[in-house]
Amino acid sequence: MTESVFPFLSIAALTILLGGCGDSDNSSTETVANDAHPEQLMVAGKEKFTAYCMSCHNEQSPEDARLAPPPLALQEHYKEAYAEEPAFIEAMSDFVVHPSKEKAIMLQAVEKFGLMPAMGYAEEELNQIASYIYHGNFSKPNESKGESGPLQTGQELAMSTKRILGKNLMAALNEGGPVHAVDFCNTKAIHFTDSMSTAMNARIQRVSDRPRNPNNRANEAELEAIEHLKQQIADAGQARPMIRAEGDGYRFYGPINTNAMCLQCHGEVGSDVTPETTQKIKERYPNDEATGYGLNQVRGIWSIYFEPA
Ligand code: HEC
Ligand code: HEC
Known part of the structure; x- marks a missing residue:
């Protein structure tokens, strides 16, 4: 890992944060x-x-x-x-x-x-x-070692947004189960990513090769990144975020993987996703492609554009 072209790609912690499937120790x-x-x-x-x-x-x-x-x-x-x-x-x-x-x-x-x-x-x-x-022999979370670079910036943008989305999704699930939380995702997910974009002065999107919301469909470059990240998971069990120069700034791609919670709305219809939830999803997203996922699969990616401050 140390001879990576991007020195910052070797930060194992980052991989784990985003990959959710890393094995550091x-x-x-x-x-x-x-x-x-x-x-x-x-x-x-x-x-x-x-x-x-x-x-x-x-x-x-x-x-x-x-x-x-x-x-x-x-x-x-x-x-x-x-x-x-x-x-x-x-x-x-x-x-x-x-x-x-x-x-x-x-x-x-x-x-x-x-x-x-x-x-x-x-x-x-x-x-x-x-x-x-x-x-288990767990370590104290690494204090941020002051790593900096565009990959780190992209990572932080993705994690901050994920934190806000995750926290609110969890609250919605606890409040009224998946049927209620579908409405939360429907009305609030875009709102949160947009307001994060504004706050962070970046363009933060979640996109997918099998989108639920057609506005979140990956473009060609994003599809390529998705394939690349899927391949990494198949080969190495984990995917590393990527950073590219783009225009005056950078484009960050990082995997968004499924965990058990996600399957309530993105898993197998009829078993993971209840009929009530399925009906609600169909109402809101008649062209939904985002079911049938298992654990630890690439549900989509963060696609984030930002310019150096
Ligand atoms: C309560 C149901 C629910 C749960 C639980 C849920 N999602 Fe979603 N997800 C949705 C809905 C609804 C949308 C469409 C949001 C929109 O309209 O922008 C969505 C959209 C997405 C998108 C954007 C791309 C697309 O398909 O439109 C990603 C990526 C995503 N979800 C990943 C996840 C992951 C990862 C988890 C688990 C950590 C998760 N979701 C849990 C309902 C859910
Ligand atoms: C979707 C996010 C999520 C996942 C996945 C998750 N947890 Fe948690 N867990 C939380 C949050 C948030 C808290 C803190 C609030 C609380 O204590 O309920 C927590 C708290 C806990 C606690 C402390 C509970 C207490 O007494 O307050 C235990 C134990 C725990 N989790 C075990 C697990 C185990 C084991 C798994 C995997 C099977 C797991 N969690 C998966 C979100 C998650």
Whole structure:
């Protein structure tokens, strides 16, 4: 990675932030494996954590780009409340399936980010994930090391917008489930990206090769970027954001991947997406192309144009 043409492309943390599927630290499983928790179990838990949880609970996100507390904070708070592993696992698994303010122990996080949306995973998977969080060797999120450059700028624009969208989407989901939240996306998503564009003096868009809103259809250059990012995920399991010179400024492309929450509105119709939600989507978007996605797929990309300040 270090001999990358763009020196800033080597910042692994950035990849993970946007990719949501990165794997920065292969060493953490080694130090914790023991008889009761064979390494394989930890690997399974880590894989599932990466696929289901990391898009929000990211170890590397700088504080102002977080969607949820980093894994180290989950570990510390839960160990404080539930010192023994079985109790830790039970409480954490239960929270993921049925989050509520009453059960939450990280009240400041609830205040700051809104309550976590419910996620139905198999008990076995949740136990593996919780066990991984119990034993994992997490680092403190890197304080921003003052990296700068156009890739970093693009990244920050994407993350700030993602944070605002994500936070509000989560609030809408908690308030009235996916049917209600479709209306939120319908009326508010563009509004938020536009107002972010104005605030940041940039042009921030989310585009897709299979758009829900036809205004978000990727152009030719964007389609090429999407194919490139998909290929990277197929080859390497993660995609790196890209930056190009364009006009007087820069064009940033970064992947927008699916997590479990997204599938309520972008997954398989009839199973992930309920009939009620499907009907609502059809009403608002008669030409919708944006269902049938699985976990950790490229749902679209950030396409951001900005000029140096
Ligand atoms: C869509 C974003 C999102 C995803 C994905 C997500 N979480 Fe969360 N999670 C949050 C937010 C926001 C909070 C902070 C608010 C809260 O505590 O409810 C949170 C809080 C938590 C907490 C602390 C709850 C408490 O007691 O306050 C635990 C434990 C947790 N998440 C586990 C998980 C696990 C395990 C996964 C993967 C299976 C996961 N989360 C996936 C958003 C997410
Ligand atoms: C409550 C339903 C809902 C959920 C949950 C949801 N979306 Fe969407 N999504 C929509 C709607 C509706 C639109 C169209 C918004 C518009 O009209 O601008 C959309 C549009 C998008 C777009 C813009 C391109 C397009 O197809 O128009 C992207 C990218 C996207 N969603 C990604 C995601 C990701 C990633 C997640 C999970 C983190 C997610 N969405 C969760 C309903 C949802």
